[in-house]
Amino acid sequence: MRTTEVSEGIFRLSANVKDILFEGIWPIPNGVAMNSYVVKGKKCAIIDGVCDWDGVPETLFAQLDEMNVKLTDIDYVIVNHMEPDHSGWLRAFKEIRGTFTIYCSEKAKPLLEAFYGIHDDVHVVKSGDTLDLGAGRVLVFQDIPNVHWPETMATYDTLSKTLFPCDAFGSFGSVSDDAPYDDTLTEEQIQFFEREMERYYANIVAAFSHPTKQAIAKLGGIEIKTIAPGHGIVWRKDPGRVIRDYVRLAEYGNGPAKPEVAVIWASMYGMTELGIAPVVEAIEAEGVPTHVYRVPETEMSFVLDAVWKCSGVVLAMPTYEYKIFPPMFAVIDEMFKKRIVRRKAFRFGSYGWSGGAQKELDETMARLRGKWDFIEPVEFKGRPTDADLDLIRERGRELAREVKRWCLAEGGAGSAAE
Ligand code: FEO
Numbered sequence: 001m002r003t004t005e006v007s008e009g010i011f012r013l014s015a016n017v018k019d020i021l022f023e024g025i026w027p028i029p030n031g032v033a034m035n036s037y038v039v040k041g042k043k044c045a046i047i048d049g050v051c052d053w054d055g056v057p058e059t060l061f062a063q064l065d066e067m068n069v070k071l072t073d074i075d076y077v078i079v080n081h082m083e084p085d086h087s088g089w090l091r092a093f094k095e096i097r098g099t100f101t102i103y104c105s106e107k108a109k110p111l112l113e114a115f116y117g118i119h120d121d122v123h124v125v126k127s128g129d130t131l132d133l134g135a136g137r138v139l140v141f142q143d144i145p146n147v148h149w150p151e152t153m154a155t156y157d158t159l160s161k162t163l164f165p166c167d168a169f170g171s172f173g174s175v176s177d178d179a180p181y182d183d184t185l186t187e188e189q190i191q192f193f194e195r196e197m198e199r200y201y202a203n204i205v206a207a208f209s210h211p212t213k214q215a216i217a218k219l220g221g222i223e224i225k226t227i228a229p230g231h232g233i234v235w236r237k238d239p240g241r242v243i244r245d246y247v248r249l250a251e252y253g254n255g256p257a258k259p260e261v262a263v264i265w266a267s268m269y270g271m272t273e274l275g276i277a278p279v280v281e282a283i284e285a286e287g288v289p290t291h292v293y294r295v296p297e298t299e300m301s302f303v304l305d306a307v308w309k310c311s312g313v314v315l316a317m318p319t320y321e322y323k324i325f326p327p328m329f330a331v332i333d334e335m336f337k338k339r340i341v342r343r344k345a346f347r348f349g350s351y352g353w354s355g356g357a358q359k360e361l362d363e364t365m366a367r368l369r370g371k372w373d374f375i376e377p378v379e380f381k382g383r384p385t386d387a388d389l390d391l392i393r394e395r396g397r398e399l400a401r402e403v404k405r406w407c408l409a410e411g412g413a414g415s416a417a418e
Contacts, residue, residue, distance in 0.1 A: 003066040004180055006226060006234055007160045009040040009137065013063040016174035022085075026203045026301045030196060031174030034085060035230050036060075037164055038069060039157060042134025045076035045103075047155055047164045048230050049089040060089070071097050076131060078139070079104040080166040081152045082111040086230055091116040103131060105143055107151035125153070142218060144168060146211035148204060154219065161225040167204065168215060169242045170231030171197035183237035193233050194245060200231070201249040202308035203301050206338040209250040216247060252308050255342040259407040261312035261399065263292040264303055266328045271350035271383050272318045275392045279314055279348070282396030288312070288403055296327035303331050307340055312403035313372075314396070315347040315361070322356035325349075329360070336368040344406055346399045348378040348392050355379055375399055 173196035267273035317328040
C-alpha cells in the first residue's frame, strides 16, 4: 500500500477490497479500489474515506504517515456520499481524532446521525458553497443528487482543477499502487478499467442514469484537469475520456446501446436449451456479436451488464407453473428496476402441459411500461421440432437485422463509440 501524489498538495489514499459482494450483492472477482484524497492548503481536508468494512483500517494511518500528515492535522472531512463504503470509517475516526468539522450536504446530515450517531461539528453546504483551505486552495461543492444516493455531492478544487465526484466516474477493478493514474497505465490497462466500469455502471449507477446525465451537464461548465473518483483509477491525462464513457453508458438504458445481442436463457430439462445454439449461430451469421448467459447459474451482476450494453436481447425460458421460470422472472424484474427502457427483443421457450410464460412476460412488460420491441415469439410443447428450430433461427436473424437497423438509424451512444 503506497500513497501517491495526484498533484501538488493532493494525495490519493486507497485500499483494494476483494472477496466480498459489493453492496452485499455484486460479485467483484477483480476487486474494487476504495479511494480517499487528502487535500492540503494551510489547512488540511480529507475527502471521503478509506474504508474498511469495520471502521478505520491500519492502512489509513500508515498512509497519513507517508504524507507527513498527522491525524491532528486533519481539520475537515468532506463527506461527498454517505454510503458506508465511503463513510463507514467516520465513527471510528471521530473517536480517534475527536475534533474536526464534517462538510456535507443537507440530506447527508440526518444520515450521519442515523448511521453513526454523529451530529456535532457538522457543516451543511449547498451547491456553490466554498471551503477555503488557505494557500490559494478553495474547495467548491456541487450537489449531484442520486449519483448515487440523494445526498451525494461532488467537491472541486479550484487550485488544481480537480473534481472529486465519489461514485460518479468510478469503476470496479483493483488498482495497482504503482499505477493508479491513466497516465501511468497502458491503453490495454485503461481498457480493463473501462470494461470493469461497464459492469459497475450497470449494477450501481444504471437506475440513476437520468440524474447522472444531469450531473454531467451541471459539471459541464467547469474546467476539469483531473477526475479523482471514489472507486477506480484517477484520470489526469484525459479526464474527458471517462466523461465520454459515462455519457455513453448513461444513454444505454434508452438505447440503442452497442450493436450486440445478449442471450439470457434458462432451461429445466434441456428443451429450451436446444434453441440456444441455433439462435446464437443465426445472430452471429448476421455479423452481430452475442453474449450468452445462463440463469440462474450466472449471477445477476453479469446478466445486467450484458443487457445494459446490448441493443438486442434474447430471453429464452420455459413456462414454470403457468408462469415465467422464476429465476428468469427475477432477472427481468431487475432489468426494469435498472431502467433498461428500450430494447429489440425476441423470446422463445418450451412448455409442458400448459403455456403461461409468454402471457406473464406480456403482462410484465405492460405493467413495467417497458418499451421493448419484441418480434414474434416461438413457443413449443416439450422438445422443439426441426420446424421450431428453423423458426428460432429465422427470428434470430430477424432480431440481428433489427438491431443493426436501429443502431444505424439512431446512431446510439454505443454504436458511435465502439
Ligand atoms: Fe461507492 Fe454509492 O458508494
